[in-house]
Amino acid sequence: MEEKDSFNHLPHKTIARLSQYRRALLLCLSRGKSHIFSHEIATIQHITPVQVRRDLMLIGYSGTLRKGYNIRELIDLIGNIIDSDEGIKVAIVGMGNLGRALINYFSGKRHKLEIVAGFDTNPDKIGNTMNGVPCYPAERMKEIIEREKIEIGIITVPAQNASQTANELVAAGIKGLLNYTPKPIDVPDYVYLEEYDMITTLEKVAFYVKMRQSEEESNKK
Amino acid sequence: MEEKDSFNHLPHKTIARLSQYRRALLLCLSRGKSHIFSHEIATIQHITPVQVRRDLMLIGYSGTLRKGYNIRELIDLIGNIIDSDEGIKVAIVGMGNLGRALINYFSGKRHKLEIVAGFDTNPDKIGNTMNGVPCYPAERMKEIIEREKIEIGIITVPAQNASQTANELVAAGIKGLLNYTPKPIDVPDYVYLEEYDMITTLEKVAFYVKMRQSEEESNKK
DNA sequence: TTTGCCTTGTTATTTAATTAACAAATAAAA
């Protein structure tokens, strides 16, 4: 399909923003708003109106000149772009503090994107259910991922087990991975990988705080 | 100071990578390695050796031609750049699932960066201690942040309370904020803000998984 | 000693992302 192919070349940052626009739009819709201007979206997201218009241009959406964008239409279009028609199932490996927090947080948030299984090695956790998500033994990963047609895995095991878990998930046929472990993992090209490390983020904040302070000091002199 | 001022202009991405290099280097050091090549660091981080060398060039560090970089020296230099001499204290607001997971995770990881206080409004949580971090009532935020000289705040309250919490933290004199709430918050210019939304990340992974599948399908034809 | 092989450090080029600039459209006000 010609149209869908073009979404292939959307900037990564645009994809992330589309997800955020949609959330903001859903909120506006629930408050009874039907149209919205680029500068309104921009204010909510703390970006510029130009950026919003440019993103919408890239996905081929047009607003009305003095009414702005139709919120429902835009939500639907963003859904067509970032959601999968049939929905995508997600598994989470490592039902510890972070894993449980994530399950708790995600459950019911997106109907096209659902955490349907958890895995752990700790016998105390296996067999439990968290917010409707059953916890299976790690040995059954391949079996269950294949059976349930799970395509995305979230890794929240201890760092030293991250690589092994990644390998198991890939072997089970997973297509996308989200690694919350500080250990960088290695996956084949055909698996899409996102890694996020909270300590790095905190250290970055600390760096800029420090930097601004030393700037201030040198300005005083 | 001339030198420190130059760190001002380091690319944001370089700052994030320095934090990651350091972690990898600490691991190597603990295994008895004394020197490391750019391509070794690159392999660990899944980036290119050129990127590593460029980053190190930007911070003004030189290696030895055929021995690579002195690990201890490099760790110290990165520390000089991203750490604050006296250390920076952090507070976390919202001691729920995510807040507790974070405290558990961070505690003892970095001695120059320490979570020293938690805040909540739930009377059941106030007065407890998590991993040595006391939980105070939200009303005492300003008092305690000033007394303890806390400079960074992490927001993990329910989304609808995020803006209010941000305002309270700013009023208390915080200099950097890390918002894990899906609600974008507004802060004055002098406060450094990082926001991270896990649903956006997951939706991004889902998008690329979907995209690659539709590419595959159209390739078959 | 000489040759070849690695590895660093730096400049040049390319690619990605953001921001600026502005024409076109049109509703509302004069």
Add this chain to the structure above:
DNA sequence: TTTTATTTGTTAATTAAATAACAAGGCAAA
């Protein structure tokens, strides 16, 4: 009816980041 204000959509320019290219140094083997 004409003017003014506002907002979209798009192209052009700028800025940020990554990658490529390559000179220079120096160890190791021949």
